Amino acid sequence: MFSIQKQLERTPQDKLSKTATQSLQEELMSCRLKAAEAATANKQLRLRVTELETSAQITSNQVDRVRPRRVAYIAIFLMFTLKTVHRSIG
Numbered sequence: 001m002f003s004i005q006k007q008l009e010r011t012p013q014d015k016l017s018k019t020a021t022q023s024l025q026e027e028l029m030s031c032r033l034k035a036a037e038a039a040t041a042n043k044q045l046r047l048r049v050t051e052l053e054t055s056a057q058i059t060s061n062q063v064d065r066v067r068p069r070r071v072a073y074i075a076i077f078l079m080f081t082l083k084t085v086h087r088s089i090g
Contacts, residue, residue: 016024
């Protein structure tokens with residue numbers, strides 16, 4: 001890596017050796033490959049986040065639908081219990 005850095009510090013008039021040029025091209029291709037892999041991983045993670053957000057919204061909607069039913073069942077139970085208590089008292 002240090003030799004590549006030295007090669008890059010040369011002035012534009014200096015010619016890079018064939019080996020140095022090839023080495024820089026290989027490093028460039030390696031960097032491009034890593035960038036492409038990182039972009040792919042980023043897209044996959046964004047897709048996973050979207051999937052999780054959708055799942056969370058579905059679950060939230062299900063909870064919202066169940067909640068009123070529970071309240072209704074509790075209200076019916078309490079009314080039944082009160083009627084039973086009133087009958088036993090009265």
